[in-house]
Structures are given as C-alpha cells and as structure tokens.
Amino acid sequence: MIGIIINPLSGNGQGKKTWLRVEKELEERKTAYIHKATSYGGEAYEIAAQMVKADEVKRIIVIGGDGTINEVVNGIVDAGGATSCALAVIPAGTGNDYAKAHEIPKNSMEALNLALSPTSTIKQIDLIHTNSDNLAINNIGAGFDGLVAKLTNEAAYKKLLNRLGLGSLAYFITMMRVFGTYKHCTIWLEVDGISHELTHTWLAATANIPFYGGSMQICPQALSDDGYLDVVVIRSPSRWKVLSILFSVYSGKHVNHPAVTFYKGRSISIRSAAPLLLQADGEAAGETPVQLKIVPRGISIIAGPPAL
Numbered sequence: 001m002i003g004i005i006i007n008p009l010s011g012n013g014q015g016k017k018t019w020l021r022v023e024k025e026l027e028e029r030k031t032a033y034i035h036k037a038t039s040y041g042g043e044a045y046e047i048a049a050q051m052v053k054a055d056e057v058k059r060i061i062v063i064g065g066d067g068t069i070n071e072v073v074n075g076i077v078d079a080g081g082a083t084s085c086a087l088a089v090i091p092a093g094t095g096n097d098y099a100k101a102h103e104i105p106k107n108s109m110e111a112l113n114l115a116l117s118p119t120s121t122i123k124q125i126d127l128i129h130t131n132s133d134n135l136a137i138n139n140i141g142a143g144f145d146g147l148v149a150k151l152t153n154e155a156a157y158k159k160l161l162n163r164l165g166l167g168s169l170a171y172f173i174t175m176m177r178v179f180g181t182y183k184h185c186t187i188w189l190e191v192d193g194i195s196h197e198l199t200h201t202w203l204a205a206t207a208n209i210p211f212y213g214g215s216m217q218i219c220p221q222a223l224s225d226d227g228y229l230d231v232v233v234i235r236s237p238s239r240w241k242v243l244s245i246l247f248s249v250y251s252g253k254h255v256n257h258p259a260v261t262f263y264k265g266r267s268i269s270i271r272s273a274a275p276l277l278l279q280a281d282g283e284a285a286g287e288t289p290v291q292l293k294i295v296p297r298g299i300s301i302i303a304g305p306p307a308l
C-alpha cells in the first residue's frame, strides 16, 4: 500500500495546491492509496509511524518541504520501517534541498511518476543521529546558520516570497539581516575523537547532502551514502571576508577559501562557551552542545532521476 502525507501549509500553501493536483491524477489512474494531511507541526511524525506500524505501508510519499520530510523520516525509522518502507517526495516547500540533492523533479507530476514507478531506484542513504535521539536527513548546523534558519521560519517575507515562487531567497535575505550583527566565537569541534579548538567561528555545519538553505552548495563533496558526515566550518575575524564567502557558497566556490575548513568523520561533537542555536534540516533544533553520529544506510529512499 502507498501512503501519502501532506503538509498543506508548506511553501505557503504550495503543499495544498500540489496535493489537489496529485489527488486528481491518482483518481484518474485509479491508484490505491491512503493519505492524511497534517493539522499541526509534529503530526507528520505520528502519521508516518502509524502508516508503517498499523497500515503496513511500503512507500510513503511526502508532499511538503524539508521540515516535513525530517518528521516523516523520524516516524518511519522509529516505527521500524527503515528498510521496509521507502520514502518518496513531491517537493512543495521553501528550500527543497532534499529534492535537489536526490534529483527529484520540481514538477509535481514528474515527481509523482518517480514516486509511483515500480522501476524507480530505491537507494539506502545515511542519516544523522543527535544525542537528543532525533534524526536529520540533510544537515545539522550550529551558529550563524542555526540563527538564519530560526529567523527565516519566523519571517513574514518567507510567506510572500513563497507566494512569488522565490522561497529560496528567504534564506538569503535573512543571511544579510544577520550578517551585520552576528558575533563569531570559539567552538570545540571533535571529529572521531580528535578535538579542534576553532576561534572566530561563524558556523559549523554537518552535511549529508551538498545543499542547504535553499540551494547553497555548502558542502559540494557531501555524499549521502558514503557512511561519513562532512563538516564545514567558516571562521574569520573579518565580517567582510565572511560576506564574500557567503556569496560564493551558492556556486560552491567557497571551498578553496582559507577561512573555510572541511572535516569528515562518523562521530562529531560541537561545543561552545555560550550555547549556539542549532538547525536540523532547516528547522530550529535546540542549542549546542551537540553530539552527532552517522547512521549508515539508515533509510530507503526513492531517488531520481526518473527513468527515460
């Protein structure tokens, strides 16, 4: 059986619009499915767990953004569906970084074809486990990006830009807002038992995919199935240097900048003297300190590109 979970509010109503198109198409195709729309934040977790446990759903299609995908992933895994239930996505969020990384079409009918096709590629990908027992599928970041995620999700312009189809711009606008006042600090980053004291740190982000914040190529080399977490740290006492890095992140050209350092490991911890905000898959996720572990092949997903 196929299960469909819809966040009607994702992408400022894009989720609902996409669902109405998908529902019509499923009726025409006479496809059997069960579905439920969320009515509050966190409900996608419960629906996914219910679909896996009680309804023995083997494929869950999420219509929503990365925050809803995150909840569904946690629900599938907690209900014991990591290998028995595959995650498919029809992107309808603000950033849609997951869809971009896994070559899922933006067009909802093409994404639906990919999600339903019996010949689509089912891939097992890694997950990021936190010490508060949550999972992330894209990335977890501390510092500047934690603050940007929080403020973007609270901003009125996120809604407006989503309405104009320019949702990714919302993260950029918040970055510019925060950039002028953000205070860098020293963090202690531990990668597989090796500790690094890092002064003047703006952000430390762990990545399972190259993109975050609506298509910024923060970690272009990150692979979601290599059993490792990539870590990127941006450090500089100079605000202006950081500004030029932030612009170059969109094209991935920041990788050679001396203020940008990369690490790779299976177990990562981030500490700081004062707590730093965390984001997980673009949603606020508490504060440092945090311990992260890679969960190799933690979930099955339906990835693109669609077969020709």
Ligand SMILES: Nc1ncnc2c1ncn2[C@@H]1O[C@H](COP(=O)(O)OP(=O)(O)OP(=O)(O)O)[C@@H](O)[C@H]1O
Residues within 6 Å of the ligand: 007, 008, 009, 010, 011, 012, 038, 039, 040, 041, 042, 043, 044, 064, 065, 066, 067, 068, 069, 071, 092, 093, 094, 095, 096, 097, 281, 282, 283
């Ligand atoms: N019905 C609902 N009412 C209020 N909040 C909801 C509802 N359904 C889901 N949410 C919350 O909305 C948050 C954001 O959802 P989602 O990620 O799908 O959309 P988005 O923010 O537009 O996209 P993106 O994550 O790509 O920026 C999720 O963390 C989820 O907890």
